[in-house]
Amino acid sequence: AQKITQTQPGMFVQEKEAVTLDCTYDTSDQSYGLFWYKQPSSGEMIFLIYQGSYDEQNATEGRYSLNFQKARKSANLVISASQLGDSAMYFCAMSRPPHSSYKLIFGSGTRLLVRP
Amino acid sequence: GAVVSQHPSWVICKSGTSVKIECRSLDFQATTMFWYRQFPKQSLMLMATSNEGSKATYEQGVEKDKFLINHASLTLSTLTVTSAHPEDSSFYICSGGPGNEQFFGPGTRLTVL
Numbered sequence: 001a002q003k004i005t006q007t008q009p010g011m012f013v014q015e016k017e018a019v020t021l022d023c024t025y026d027t028s029d030q031s032y033g034l035f036w037y038k039q040p041s042s043g044e045m046i047f048l049i050y051q052g053s054y055d056e057q058n059a060t061e062g063r064y065s066l067n068f069q070k071a072r073k074s075a076n077l078v079i080s081a082s083q084l085g086d087s088a089m090y091f092c093a094m095s096r097p098p099h100s101s102y103k104l105i106f107g108s109g110t111r112l113l114v115r116p
Numbered sequence: 117g118a119v120v121s122q123h124p125s126w127v128i129c130k131s132g133t134s135v136k137i138e139c140r141s142l143d144f145q146a147t148t149m150f151w152y153r154q155f156p157k158q159s160l161m162l163m164a165t166s167n168e169g170s171k172a173t174y175e176q177g178v179e180k181d182k183f184l185i186n187h188a189s190l191t192l193s194t195l196t197v198t199s200a201h202p203e204d205s206s207f208y209i210c211s212g213g214p215g216n217e218q219f220f221g222p223g224t225r226l227t228v229l
Contacts, residue, residue, distance in 0.1 A: 035218070043207055045160070045220035047117060091159060102218050103150060104211075106159040 002027045004094050006107035013082045014115050020067070021077040021110045023092030029053075033095040034075040035104065036066065040088040048090075051075060082114045118144045120212055122221035129200055130229055137195045137224045139166075139210035145190035146212035151183075154207040154223075166193040166210075200228040 003026040013019035025034065036048040051059045051066045059066045067076040079086055089111050093104040119142040129135050139149060147168045152160040164185055165173040172185035182204075184196040193212075197204055209223040 037220070043154075043209075043223045043225070045209060045211070045223075047217050047219060050217060096162075102148075102213065103162055103165060104160075104218060105162065108159050 002029070002032075002094060002096060002105055004092050004105055004107035006092055006110050008110045009108070010111045010113070012113050012115060013079075013086075015084060016081055018078060018080045019082055019112065021079070021090050021092075021112065023075045023077065023107060025073050025075060025092075025094050027073075027094065033102070034066070034068070035093040035095070036064070036075075036077045037091045037093060038086075038088045039091060039109075045091075049077065079112075084114050084116060087112060087114045117217060118142075118213055118219045120210065120219050120221040122210060122224050124224060125222060126225040126227075128227045128229065131201050132199055134196055134198045135200055135226060137197070137208055137210075137226075139193045139195070139212070139221050141191045141212050144212070144214040146193070146214075147190065149187065149193040149210055149212040150218070151185065151193075151195050152209045152211065154209060156207075160209065163195075166195075168193075197226065200226070202228045204228050 005024045032053045034051045038046040049061045049064045051068045063080045065078045089109045091109045092107040096103040121140045123138045149166040151163045154160045166185045166187040168187045174180045187193040205228045211218045211220045
């Protein structure tokens with residue numbers, strides 16, 4: 001069975017500093033996708049970054065980067081230069097087979113609070 | 117990125133009534149869309165896969181007769197919560213996407229009294 005684990009229920013970070021949100025996953029599939037989403041208090045799910053299992057380079061999107069360590073089955077999100085607007089819930093997710101349909105299973109989430 | 121809309125954004129209904137939630141892809145065609153449910157302070161759980169022109173596929177434990185899904189066009193999927201009860205109160209959110217990225221609608225908060 002596939003599983004996503006986020007072990008940090010809550011995190012604090014000082015404004016302008018970098019923060020790493022942990023995500024580990026479990027799957028027996030060779031092909032899968034890993035996603036990070038941000039959910040502010042309004043409830044909308046905002047796509048941040050995607051990493052394919054066969055991508056050799058870590059994905060980056062602006063201030064977001066994904067530290068993909070396939071052997072360790074981890075896909076940590078790094079947010080550089082934190083901003084107050086980054087305060088939100090962050091969910092790690094993995095696509096379930098068949099992967100072309102992009103059904104997602106989600107971790108339990110990490111609440112990030114950015115301190116001024 | 118692609119845009120997915122949902123309507124209504126929130127709804128309050130009496131126990132026993134049915135509620136329809138619409139999910140629209142505004143700038144792409146979606147043969148497949150997904151419906152999730154999120155209880156307070158919990159993660160998103162996939163309920164079902166909505167397939168254009170065919171029956172929806174439901175996840176284990178989700179009652180297909182209670183959560184009716186219709187995907188009549190490439191831009192519209194609807195979820196109808198039939199005979200809603202207070203335990204159905206939740207945040208319902210749909211997703212779809214033209215490629216690797218899955219874009220989510222803004223969600224519908226359902227409260228059943």
